[in-house]
Amino acid sequence: MVENARFNEIFKEAPLMAILRGMGVERSLSIAHTAWDLGFHVVELPIQTPDDIEALRVVALAGKERGKIVGAGTVVALEHVRQAVNAGADFTVSPGLDLEVVRESSDAGMPSMPGVATATEVQIALKEGLTWLKVFPASVLGTTWISAMHGPFPQAKFVTTGGMTAANAGQFLRAGARVVAVGSALEEPSQLPRLAALLGPVGRFERAES
Structure with a gap:
């Protein structure tokens, strides 16, 4: 049996995560x-190419200097787990449920x-x-999936990923998602500040907002 309760601490600061997919070292940083x-x-x-792994290594190092958390995504094989830990990742994320990958990551010290x-x-x-x-x-499953599963x-x-943008992030958070992870939408420069605007003055999303 494994657990991933360390995400309670990882995501305590804000209910948003940026996914930097295939952006190269300089742009990712x-x-x-x-x-x-x-x-x-x-x-x-996400780590799918050698360039991705190098970007992860550089960003993870910068994150440690700033006290920030950096994870590895699209971890779908045991080799990816080893690459993630060698690059300094704090956690791993997978698109599907593979308990072998989960256990290997946990054994390596990464939730x-x-x-x-x-x-x-679930x-x-x-x-x-x-x-x-x-x-x-998440965009395909929809907000009603979140509320239905909470029953x-x-x-x-739940951390929602896939089709998340500044336009729908608030809807998923109000539906009960604990974190919204935004990836491809970040190609648009305005997305990050618009997402940050969802946070209150202390960096928290006010779920009761209308």
């Missing part, structure tokens, strides 16, 4: 610093967040002690 300056505490870099899209996957993950779960693809699984803490 620049956008990471911008995100941190705007109140984001956590960024994720792992598997992806789920069905009640069966139930299996929770049985293993995994309370923080990536909802993917039978109130202990689940």
Whole structure:
């Protein structure tokens, strides 16, 4: 049995995460610093190419210097787990539920967040002690999926990924998502400041807002 309760601490600062996918070293580092300056505490870099792994290493080092958290995404194989830990990642994220990857990551000292899209996957993950779960693809599943899953699984803490933007992030947070992770939308420069505007003066999202 594994668990990923360390995400309680990782995401305590703000309910937003920036996903820096395939941006290269320099641009990933620049956008990471911008995100941190705007109140984001956590960024994720998917690792699918050697350039991605180098970007993760550089951003993870910069994150440690600033006291920020940097994770590795699209971790779908044991080799990816080893690459993530060698690059200095603080956690791993996967698009699907692979308990072998979860255990390998946990054994390496990194909490792992598997992806789920069905009640069966949520139930299996929770049985293993995994309370923080990536909802993917969130824009396809919709906000009603979040509220529906909270009925039978109130202990689940969902991080929505896939199709998230400044336009819909607030809707998913109000529906019960604990964190919204924004990726491809960050190609638009205005997305980060618009997302940061969702946060209150102390960096918290006010779920009761209309």
